[in-house]
Every structure is written in structure tokens, then in C-alpha cells.
Amino acid sequence: MQRISCLADLEREAVDKLDLNTRTFFQSGAMDLLTRDDNREAYNRIRIIPRMLRDVSKIDTSLSIFGQTFKSPVFLAASANQRMAHTDGEIAASRSACKHGVLHVLSSISNYSIEEVSKGVADLTESGENTSVRWLQLYVFQDRHISYDLVKRAEQAGYTGIVVTVDTPYAGRRLDNIRSTFRVPQHLSLGNFEKYADGMHTHSPTAESTRLAHQNVNYTNYQIDPSLNWNDIKEIKKLTKLPVLLKGILTHEDAAIAVDVGVDGIIVSNHGGRQLDTVPATIVALPEVVDAVKKRIPVFVDGGILRGTDVFKALAVGADAVFVGRPVLWGLTYDGEKGVDLMIDLINEELRLAMALSGCIKISDINRSYLLKSDLYPSKL
Ligand SMILES: Cc1cc2nc3c(=O)[nH]c(=O)nc-3n(C[C@H](O)[C@H](O)[C@H](O)COP(=O)(O)O)c2cc1C
Numbered sequence: 001m002q003r004i005s006c007l008a009d010l011e012r013e014a015v016d017k018l019d020l021n022t023r024t025f026f027q028s029g030a031m032d033l034l035t036r037d038d039n040r041e042a043y044n045r046i047r048i049i050p051r052m053l054r055d056v057s058k059i060d061t062s063l064s065i066f067g068q069t070f071k072s073p074v075f076l077a078a079s080a081n082q083r084m085a086h087t088d089g090e091i092a093a094s095r096s097a098c099k100h101g102v103l104h105v106l107s108s109i110s111n112y113s114i115e116e117v118s119k120g121v122a123d124l125t126e127s128g129e130n131t132s133v134r135w136l137q138l139y140v141f142q143d144r145h146i147s148y149d150l151v152k153r154a155e156q157a158g159y160t161g162i163v164v165t166v167d168t169p170y171a172g173r174r175l176d177n178i179r180s181t182f183r184v185p186q187h188l189s190l191g192n193f194e195k196y197a198d199g200m201h202t203h204s205p206t207a208e209s210t211r212l213a214h215q216n217v218n219y220t221n222y223q224i225d226p227s228l229n230w231n232d233i234k235e236i237k238k239l240t241k242l243p244v245l246l247k248g249i250l251t252h253e254d255a256a257i258a259v260d261v262g263v264d265g266i267i268v269s270n271h272g273g274r275q276l277d278t279v280p281a282t283i284v285a286l287p288e289v290v291d292a293v294k295k296r297i298p299v300f301v302d303g304g305i306l307r308g309t310d311v312f313k314a315l316a317v318g319a320d321a322v323f324v325g326r327p328v329l330w331g332l333t334y335d336g337e338k339g340v341d342l343m344i345d346l347i348n349e350e351l352r353l354a355m356a357l358s359g360c361i362k363i364s365d366i367n368r369s370y371l372l373k374s375d376l377y378p379s380k381l
């Protein structure tokens, strides 16, 4: 077997190992996959302009956000059902993030619960790692008490941020999941919701409702509340002292409202092309969001990031850090925690090299002057 040299190799190995059901769940995007694929192609169209002779013998990829220090700006995005990739699922991904000093975002729709993941990383604190690099991704369910309780549980379990996903009032229409009838394997449950299966909470998502939602038998079966609006975001802000971020913003208009209502951070995302097909690639949407936010709050981006040069380009446009989604699943599938370690090491090494070869010594050195101007997308501003 050839050695894994980059994230694309890791994807190939993982895809070879997976059954059709899991593979289509991970790879799928909405409708014709135009946005999913555009996320990557848009990075490929941007050229880096390097500078020389700057003593690049020491490269520092560390950064600080909300008072927390991270070793690299490549974070791990939330994805549902990570035990479909590997039996250690979310615990393995979270452990790997803690060891590397980068963020792990736990999906609301995880197989291991908020508390199980906390327990699963606890021994790393004893060996000196910072295990507070964990945020919770929040879906706002029709039964608001469930979502509000998830926030409280996250606070108690040592999570340090809440990421509210705002692009999913309904699940996108993912044709391959409909064609091959997506199923969460019977032995997996949705850890966070077991405590609500008491008859009191009739709107709690279950593994069964998840199955149906993915088959689009009933779009509302995830029990996500499609009435979610800006007033709810203000309520969530009142509920917690943790930073509250919005994931799924794609326009300068929404970015400006987010800042006005007191949101603490924005993740420019199109859900990996899984929601509304034909929305712009995230690296295309990023400049107008960055320009509207004017550094008042951090801006992050995800979607299609596979190379160290992609990370460099996103930071050059103005992202504070980036998230990778599917690559976490490829790492998990390949070799559990060790596979995620490998994924993080590979992309960090590529970023380090991209910085050195373009003459950037630290993260704050990276800016738009390192990109060919004609490749930067026209902003709506
Ligand atoms: C299998 C899968 C499950 C996902 N589940 C969630 C989720 O539960 N909540 C969420 O906010 N985003 C979810 N996402 C979206 C990711 O957080 C992220 O936005 C996206 O994967 C980034 O694109 P990339 O995969 O090209 O890196 C999921 C993505 C995938 C591929």
C-alpha cells in the first residue's frame, strides 16, 4: 500500500473502505452537487503571490480566539453520526483535536453524547493537554427546551462555545441518500437525546426520525424548528455566557445583522454543499462577509478545504481560522483517532510549508496582498 501523502489520499483510502450507505451519507450534497464541487474548484482558481528572502526558518501557526490559544487555524467541523466512520466516533475526533491544540465542534446529532465526549477526553487533561478546545454545534429543535438544555449541558461539561447552525430549517435534498435509502445503522443511537425519550418530549429527534429525515420521507423529522429567526438568536445569547456563533452565513447583509444582534462569531458555510444547491462557494462569499464584519468579531469559513494552500487562501481573504468537515470523517474511517491525527498533521504541515514558501512567518502576516487580485471575487459591497 502506498503511503498517505495528503488529504485526497486519505479520502480515497476511506472511500474504498466504506459501504454504500455510509459513503453516500458522507459524500452527498444537495441536488446536482454544484455547490459541493464548487467549494473546491473555487480554491483551485485562486493564485498565491509569494514573497522571498524573509528568514522563514521558524514558522508559527498559533493564534488566539476568544482568549483561547490554538496551535493551528485548522479546526474540526461538526458532523452528525461520526460513529458511522469509526466505532470511537466523536470521542476519537475530539481527542485528536485536544492533542493538536485545535477546536473540535460536536454535532447536536452525535452518536456519543456531550458528556460521553467530555469523559472521553478527560485523561488528556492529566497529561497536560488543553481539553477546553471543544464547542457544541446547536440545532434549534421544535421543542426549544431540548436545545436550551443542550446548551446548559455543554456549559457543565466544559465546552467553550456554541455554534448555532442557521442554514438547516429543513434538510437539503440529497439525491443519493434518497436513491439508496440512507440508514443510520441500528446499533447507533443519538447520544444527546436519550435522556429526553421519556414521553415528555414528543419532539425529540431519534435515530428513527433521523433515518426518515435523510430519506426525505418527511423533511421535518429531525424536529429542527424551521421558524428559527433573529429573535431566537437574541434569546440564545441571553441563555449563556459562552460565545455564540452562527454557522451558515453567506452574505454581507446577514453578517451585518449578526454583528448588530451581538453574535460573537460567524462561520461562512454552505454546509459542505448539502443544503441549497447553487449557492456560491464559501471562498467566494467570504470577502463580502469579512468586509462587512470589519474585524468586530471573528469570521471562520468551511467547505472544500483539503490543502494547506486552501487554508492559506482563506486566511489571506480574512478568515480567522477554517474548519474541515469531511476530512475528519476520512481520517476516522481510515484509522480512528490515529487517522484524524494523520489528517491534522498532513494539513498543518502543508500550511506551514505554504507560509514558508510565500514568506509568511506568523498567521497575522497572511493577508490579501498574497493573492492575485484578479482572482479575488467581486464583492456585492
Ligand atoms: C456527513 C456530514 C454530516 C454533517 N452534519 C452536520 C451537523 O450535524 N451539523 C452541522 O452544523 N453541520 C453538519 N455538517 C456540515 C459540516 O459542519 C461542514 O459545514 C461541512 O462538512 C464543510 O464542508 P467540507 O466537508 O467540504 O469540509 C455535516 C457534513 C457532513 C459531510
Ligand SMILES: CCCCC(=O)C(=O)O
Pocket (backbone or CB within 6 Å): 080, 109, 168, 170, 171, 172, 213, 222, 271, 274
Ligand atoms: C438535517 C441534517 C442533519 C445532519 C446534517 O447536518 C447533515 O447531514 O448535513
